[in-house]
Amino acid sequence: MRKPVLIGCPQYRQLVRGWCDCDENGEYLRAADGHFLLEHVRCEQRTGRCMQTLCVLHRFNRAGAGSWYPSGVWAMNDIRKRRASEPTPAPEGGWYA
Numbered sequence: 001m002r003k004p005v006l007i008g009c010p011q012y013r014q015l016v017r018g019w020c021d022c023d024e025n026g027e028y029l030r031a032a033d034g035h036f037l038l039e040h041v042r043c044e045q046r047t048g049r050c051m052q053t054l055c056v057l058h059r060f061n062r063a064g065a066g067s068w069y070p071s072g073v074w075a076m077n078d079i080r081k082r083r084a085s086e087p088t089p090a091p092e093g094g095w096y097a
Helices: 076-081
Strands: 002-009 014-021 041-043 073-075
Touching: 002 041, 002 076, 014 073, 073 076
Parallel strands: none
Antiparallel strands: 002 014, 002 073, 014 041
């Protein structure tokens, strides 16, 4: 099972749609601190055909030194509750330290 998410894309500088795997209860697979586990997140930019191979969310990337990481990943229901004027602060040490 998987559910939709929004991903902060460093290339397009906008939120793009994607999805994240869920557990048997329909909850997003997250780390203990609540952040999304990138290995369970997939980008759907350009219907999954985005050619930005430096992005860690794309299947051809090997997560090398020049990799791009999303500026954040948000659950769709979290986004709907927020107003655009409320920025999301980054956790200490960055998103994926």
